[in-house]
Amino acid sequence: MTQHSAIDPAVMQQRKAYYDKIGSRKLAPLWEVLHALVIPQPKSACQPALWRYDELRDDIMEAGRLITAKEAERRVLILENPGMPGQSRITTSLYAGLQLILPGEVAPAHRHTQSALRFIVEGNGAYTAVDGEKTIMREGDFVITPSWTWHDHGNDSDHPMVWMDGLDIPLVQALDCSFMERLPEDSQPLARPTGDALARYGAGLLPVDHEVRTPTSPVFNYPYSRTREALETMRRADEWDPCHGLKLQYVNPATGQSAMPTIGTYMQLLPKGFTGEAYRSSDATVFSVVEGKGHTMVGEGSTAERFDWGRRDTFVIPSWVPHRHHAPDGDAVLFSFSDRPVQKVLGLWRESRGNR
Known part of the structure; x- marks a missing residue:
């Protein structure tokens, strides 16, 4: 004024x-x-927040007793950022929630313009079917549902499955581009065998006649076993980043760009004794703990917060808030996602290390 x-x-x-x-x-x-x-500089309504899985698990399972996956369509507890209550946002541009599928259930098929990721938090053996192909999901897997592709979920195992959903819902809302359709049947017809996409596109090879028709990766399940092996191989080279430890980005093998056009996804290894240097970036980031325990100092000075985290916990760092990761007692592995690809395409993304 x-x-x-x-x-x-x-x-x-x-x-x-x-x-x-x-x-x-x-x-x-x-x-x-x-x-x-x-x-x-950025001044966001998004606030730092931590969700401890052990404190939430009973609430997740209670939802399974109160409503079926089919009735709910997607039985998910939204991770609501405390700075934006009632807005279904974990950051200003992204949505996140924890989805439960019980043994024998199916979450019905639908499609929408929002892109989605699934990061498997608990359990092994449930499936998601995407655009005519089924994939079996295991803890630590990163699974993509591209924009406007049919998808349904089911659980043929004998135990509950929980995964984190990450979607670009707020971004699509801001652009007024939300569309959605449902199939008459709960499950879509399958057109390819399980594992076809990973075999076809995930070995550093592409079919000779492959054409890039979408910016989303043709690989839609990135197994944790492969990701973990890559981190261990890098460990032997001793190439530690002072802020991130060892951090890898999931990419589209056909383009070398981000695996998803609106959501960047990453996995990082913090070795035992790691004390990270201060880091901040313009993309608010959601972290899910895959292995180990540690803590992250969020902010600086007298207002800094300490987030003590362990396996399956989730925490969020807002835009341009300095933070430092620490893993004093053993190795820790963190999955994370943000809207960095959008910021980079628009020439807006920034980062700062240390005191700069």
Whole structure:
């Protein structure tokens, strides 16, 4: 807002009358709001937050006793950022929730313009079917549901399965591009054998006639066993980043770009005794703990918070908030996702290390 303290009261009255007049014509003066529109650095409603899985698990399982997967369509407990209650957001641009599928259940087939990831938190043996192919999911796997592809989930195992859903729902809402359809049947017809996509595209090879028709990776299940092996191979090279430890990005093998066009996904290894240097970036980031335990210092000075985390916990770091990861007692592995690909395409992404 413009500074009014030294302005003549008569002038102030004239301006108010002017603002009222142009307001009736659906106009507004930029100079009154410019300071809030163009700010020196990010100032987000998103707040740092931690969800401890052991404290949430009973609530997740209780949902399974209260409503079926078919009735709910997607039986999910939303991870609501405390700075944006009621908005179904974990960051300003991303949604996250924990989905439960009980033995014998099917979550019915539908498709939507929002892109989705599934990161498997608990259990082994449930499946998701995406665009005519089924994949079996195991803890630590990263699974993609591309925009506008049919998908359904089911559990043929004898134990509950829980995974984190991450979607670009707020981003798609902001663009007014939300569309959704349901299939008449609960499960879509399968057109390819299980494992076809990984065999066809996931070995550093592509079919000779492959054409890139979508920015989303043709591999839709990145098994944790392969990811973990890659981290161990890198460990032997001793190439530790002072902020991230060893951090890998999931990529589309056909383009070398992010596996998903709107959501960047990563896995990192923090070795025993790791004390990270301060890091901040413009992409608010959601972390899920795959292995080990440790803590993250969020913020700086007297307002800094300490998040003590362990296996299956989730925490979020807002945009441009400095943080430091620590794994004093043993190795830890963290999965994370953010809207970095969108920011990079638009030339907006920034990072800062240490005290810079």
